[in-house]
Amino acid sequence: MGLMLDRYDAAAAVLVASHLALLALGWSRLPLGLDTPYHLLMGKMFSDYGKVCLWDYYEYAPVGRPNLYPPLLHVL
Numbered sequence: 001m002g003l004m005l006d007r008y009d010a011a012a013a014v015l016v017a018s019h020l021a022l023l024a025l026g027w028s029r030l031p032l033g034l035d036t037p038y039h040l041l042m043g044k045m046f047s048d049y050g051k052v053c054l055w056d057y058y059e060y061a062p063v064g065r066p067n068l069y070p071p072l073l074h075v076l
Helices: 002-025 037-051 071-075
Strands: none
Touching: 037 071
């Protein structure tokens, strides 16, 4: 049983190392803007509700507020 645990540990270490290497290689292509988390949250909200929402229920819960950006931006 100890041998299998060691194999799993090695596989997990290889997986984490390869993920970090790929992340470092693509760092310049990652979206690093200040609005990125907001846009990702709006995309998640559209996915959760199954439609394009014109009201922001997630960031200003529970009352919400009008969506500040054009909805097509989050659909893309």
